[in-house]
Amino acid sequence: MTERPVLVVLFDGVQSLDVTGPVEVFSGAGYAAGDPAAYPLHTASLDGKPVRTTSGLTLTPDGALADAPRPHTLLVPGGEGADHPDPGVIDWLRENAPRAERLFSVCTGALLLAEAGLLDGRRATTHWAACDGFARAYPRVTVDPDPIFIRDGGVATSAGVTAGIDLALALVEEDHGRDIALTVARHLVVFLRRPGNQAQFSAQLSAQTARREPLREVQRWIAEHPDGDLSVPALAARARLSPRHFARAFRAETGVTPGRYTERVRLEHARRLLEETADGVEEISRAAGYGTPEAMRRAFVRALGIPAAEYRLRFRPPAR
Known part of the structure; x- marks a missing residue:
């Protein structure tokens, strides 16, 4: 089975569910497909040190971004730390993110991608509360506040927290088919799957x-x-x-x-x-x-x- 390594970028002030939601989907997909190594998962912070999430949890990365293996899918979560990102993280994204086959942000992780110039000329979304500021700060990005996620070529952006699970399920379905994605969705007790263009609100x-x-x-x-x-x-x-x-x-x-x-x-x-x-x-x-x-x-x-x-x-x- 084809391996698709996933690299998750960590930073102080990251939203924990932005990380753990998609990670659980990819991890579960490997087991559902009969190959736990289908999505090798690696987490990394800029200096390899533990980071503190917005909820107070501490996440310990596997290592530093500079030493991280080249990923197939690069996952950039959001959180309060995305509002004032570390310039070192932005520099790393600018240089290394284009090497990934798929670039995937959750919630305000889209702001990090935009700051690195990776969303210029693309459609993107983020948490509804951040969309207006996002559009003003990055006029080269076409910000759509309505969908729960948007795919634009190899770049995908999603709305707040649980929308990252929807997007991860969509990627698993793309890689391994509906049955595997459905198995993961049932295990996590979520629907497979809300369409990307479903509105964030009723x-x-x-x-x-x-x-x-x-x-x-x-x-x-x-x-x-x-x-x-x-x-x-x-x-x-x-x-x-x-x-x-x-x-x-x-x-x-x-x-x-x-x-x-x-x-x-x-x-x-x-x-x-x-x-x-x-x-x-x-x-x-x-x-x-x-x-x-x-x-x-x-x-x-x-x-x-x-x-x-x-x-x-x-x-x-x-x-x-």
Whole structure:
């Protein structure tokens, strides 16, 4: 079996789950594939000394970055230490990271890659709370705050903490197939696997709550009636506003158009039914307001890159 060495960069202020989550995935994948050495793991700090994580845990690396073996996959975690990185770490990344076949950051580890110039001209993501500052600080990077991870050639960036597990599972599936990745996901009691372009937040969290009560009531009604008439005229009548005034006010107060908000709510409702019930696709398409399975299939492909039927196969837990 092909070995794919993984090197994890450690530094003071690293987020422990950014390290241990993906490491557990790669380690578990080796055992699931019948070859514990499928992903030889090596950790390294700049000087080889132990580092203290943001939670207070101390991690002892295998050695110094200068002595680390050349990796197939280079993992750069995030954490508070990424906000003010050691220049030595940045210099090492700038010189050595391009030699890895895959470059993989978790959370604000993307800031280290950007500081080293490794994300120039690429799409990238990071934890939602850091995206605005990320975009301002690194204008050569196209920052997308929505997806949980983004693949751009051999460079992959992921959102906060658990998104690193999703990305690691995606890489394992790419290397060894869905069955091995599914075995690891089941062992870790996580779904295999959230698509990279799945939003970091639910529809209700990703949009702001309207200030005015009529618009807040419309938001609640949409969430409770995804199969209802959610056209702008119908929603405007519920808010006792003209369609034009309603559309303007809704976008101004929530940050999204009524149509975009409705799309997110319906998609989220359909996903939940596919994951948690045994209802048929046709029944779910009606309950989520799509009307037909084909309309729901198109919506899933457009938003998540996979049809609804495949989404159910991937993300509904196996029957016990």
